[in-house]
Amino acid sequence: MFQIREIEMVHWDFWRAIRVPLDAQIVTIVGPNGSGKTTMLDALRTLLALRCSGRRDYKRYVRNNKENFAWLRGVVSNPRRGEGGLFPYLFFPITSPEVTLFCRVKKQGGDWVRHYAIAEGVVELTPETESGLQWLGVNEYKRRLESAGLTAAIAEVLALEQGDTDKLCEYSPKALLDLVFQVFGDKQVLDNYQDAKLRLKETESELGKVEQQMAQIGLDVERMKLRSNSFLEWQALQRDVVRLEKDVVPGLKYLEQWDALLAGLQQFRLARTNLRAKKQELDELNLAYSEFDLHREAAMVGEREAKQAYDNHFALFQQVRDAARDTEKLLKEEARLRELAESEHGRDAVSINDRLLALKEQLASLRQWLRSAKEERQQLADMQNALQAGRAPSPDFTRNMRSALDEAAISHQVLTEIVEVTDASWQQAVEALLAPYRHIVLLKRASDRSRAWEIAQRLRYRHFIVPDSEPVPRANKGSVLEVVDFNGDAPSWVVQLLNRTQRVVTVEAGGKVDGDWITQEGYHKERRGGRDISVRPSDFAFGEAARQSRLGDALSRLKVLNHQILDAEARDVDLSRDISAHTEQLMGMQAVVQLAARQEEFAAATARFPGEQESVQNLGAELAAAQAAWEAARDAREELRVGFERSKDQRERLAGQVNYQQDQAQRQQLEIHKQLRQLRELKTSMQDHLSDVSALNAVREQFGSVREVQHLLERQRQQLANGQWETDETILARRDKLQNDYDTVQRDAEVHYKEVQRTGELTHEARAAYINKLRATVRAYCRNIARLGELAGIDVEAEMPHLDNDDAVLAQAGLAARFNFDQKGMMGMNDGEASGGQQVMKSLILLIGLMMDDANPSGFVFIDEPFAHLDIFNIDRVGAFLKATQAQYLITTPLTHNTNVYAPSDLTLTTRKKRPGDTWAPLILQTRRRVETAQQELIV
DSSP states (O other): OOOEEEEEEEEETTEEEEEEEOOSSEEEEEOOTTSSHHHHHHHHHHHTTOOOSTTOOHHHHHHTTOOSEEEEEEEEEOOBOSSOSSOOBTTTTOOSSEEEEEEEEEEETTEEEEEEEEEESOOOOOTTHHHHSOEEOHHHHHHHHHHTTOOHHHHHHHTOOTTOTTOGGGSOHHHHHHHHHHHTTHHHHHHHHHHHHHHHHHHHHHHHHHHHHHHHHHHHHHHHHHHHHHHHHHHHHHHHHHHIIIIIHHHHHHHHHHHHHHHHHHHHHHHHHHHHHHHHHHHHHHHHHHHHHHHHHHHHHHHHHHHHHHHHHHHHHHHHHHHHHHHHHHHHHHHHHHHHHHHOTTOOHHHHHHHHHHHHHHHHHHHHHHHHHHHHHHHHHHHHHHHHTTOOOOOHHHHHHHHHHHHTTOOEEEGGGTEEESOGGGHHHHHHHHGGGTTOEEESOGGGHHHHHHHHHHHTOOSOEEOOOBOOOOOOTTBGGGGEEESSOBOHHHHHHHHHEEEOSSHHHHTTOSSEEEOTTOEEEETTEEEEOOOOGGGOOSHHHHHHHHHHHHHHHHHHHHHHHHHHHHHHHHHHHHHHHHHHHHTTOOHHHHHHHTHHHHHHHHHHHHHHHHHHHHHHHHHHHHHHHHHHHHHHHHHHHHHHHHHHHHHHHHHHHHHHHHHHHHHHHHHHHHHHHHHHHHHHHSOGGGOSHHHHHHHHHHHOOHHHHHHHHHHHHHHHHHSOOOOOTTHHHHHHHHHHHHHHHHHHHHHHHHHHHHHHHHHHHHHHHHHHHHHHHHHHHHHHHHHHHHHHTOEEEEEOOOOOSOHHHHHHOOOEEEEESTTSOEEOSSSSOSOHHHHHHHHHHHHHHHHOOTTSOOOEEEEESTTTTOOHHHHHHHHHHHHHSSSEEEEEEOTTSOGGGGSSOSEEEEOOOOOTTOSSOOOOEEEEOOOOSSOOOOOO
């Protein structure tokens, strides 16, 4: 290693600019405490990029002088290596015997930064020096010094703390062995081996992670396979859906439409056959209808003739009967007068007057009844005429409403005109259900609704005006609608009422029905409960049966009413006559006078009365015969009218059926043409492989019907829509790539695993071989300390440690040295038996033994206060030992020591404290030992 020749410090601590020579083997730096001895050593350490002592650093020294820069310059030797080689000089490629080291410390950005430079030869510090140097970073500078022999281990030795020169003997054997290996470079090799093993372990751990990664990639591969299978299944479903949509469905539709076409043709032929049969039946009905019409007209003529005969007989009978009645009344008047004549004497006029008043009241009451009866007879006559004409009479509010609608040209009809009860036994039930709706007006055009409602509002018509009607649907089995026939469209809610109401025979049977029901007598049950809603037969309004019932009731009532009116009129005549008689009595007329005056009138009446009675009887018999003939003619005409109406209804119904079947046949024909066009279009759109009938039949055998295929399509679409499918088309390539990656990683892992195993074996074998180098290092160090002990007159023995290629053995190995001072026996390094001087000698031997190297014998050592706590004898002994070695020593010592400390020194540097008030510290004094001209002996 190189040695130091000179150091120059500028703005270092409190030295402004100072140059100190160090060209001696032993340089003693002396001065009081705080005078700068350690400061100078720290300058050397900073120049050599070493760590300062204690907790100090170079920034502490450059801050003290308040300047923005500081310089350290050192001149060191550049000896030629003994072994030569590629780098014959320590600072190669510099070959000059001396080299100048520079350290520049400048303040940059608020912090102190140091830079280093190495110059060939002795270079002075001038203003131009900075620009002419090639500056290095700290790490590069350390590397250059390390190649010059200043290793990291020696750097640690050079950085020993003040007063720690006697501490090496206190090291444990293991610590001393580590220090030896560190100084001789073996520690780094062992650390490299250890790092290699750690890296192998890390590599094994990484291989374990790779195996875990492989396991994860394997899971990813499996998941990717599942996703790929999902994609393939999704793709297959998509293809199935496309095939079903484009191939199967059109083919099955073609077959089904072909079958439908054949069935339609068969139905069309059957419909044409039925249509011909219906037309033939309609022709027969037309003939029957014409015959019925002729017979009905003849019956109507016969009825009119019988009615005319009846009226003639009735007029003649009434005339003869009135004459006989008048004669009878005249005879009764004669009898009455005779009774009055016989009893008139003594009668009271007051009682006659009372009798007259009572007769007048009876006459007034009778005439009032006659007026109402005649009005009723007129109404019955009108009803009879309307019912005989096939019309049902309507109340005034309905007639007024219909007249207003007719005036507004609004076509309409009432509900009673389109309803026919097909089962007379359920007439009462139908009448009961539809009684609230008998006056409903049905508009034939829905567009007339607004005008019709305006008219209904004006007339305050309290019944529904219905603009919307619908065709009557099929009747539910057992419902009231089953016994009702509608001749046209009807309100849906009326039809629903009939269709949801079940017919039951008894109330007990109705209790078993879930819903609405009604009995034949009109007992109705709905959601609100049950009640009787029956109506009188005279109030029947729906169907032919209702009309016949009302007509019969009207005729019976008219007949009874006619007899009652006749009797009432006769009673009116009698009461009038009695009133006249009583009036005459009160006027003073005498019954005897009246009898005498009317004797001839009474005699004539008595004579003609028997003949008149006989004529009345004869004419009454003729009248009864005429009435019977009229009623028979009327019944015959009515029977023919009913037959005519029935034939008319059948003819109209059959004509409607014929028209419907004709329309249906036309629609079927159009549908057949449409199916033929669709078949042609389907055939052109079908795939070529489905043009064969056998292929289509195979598709039908496989899939069934279009509905089944559509259900299958719907299920597959739902499966596609609701399932978690993989739809990425790159999934297969990603699966293959991931599988390839997995295979690659697996192969690489196997290769790396084999490489790691081989590397571990090679590392183990290499370290086993290096153990010999470790033993050689220990033996060399043991020789060094033994040689140093001979120079110091101390017997030194070292026990060779047990070194083996095992981590535990190497970790526990230690170097134990024993020392024999003054032939007093061997002692250990730190066993407590040595004195302070002996401890210093031990440490110096151990320390300098580290610095001895046969290949690099030179070098320098910093020893801070090695003579502390030593007596004079030991100081001389240590000094003689230091002088006997070949290294350069820089020693510090305080002024309080014995002057013997200066005995081994070739150069003494004296530091002084900065005086109070001075800015800079005084210069360092130099004292150099006079060298004899005679050649001095060297201690080897």
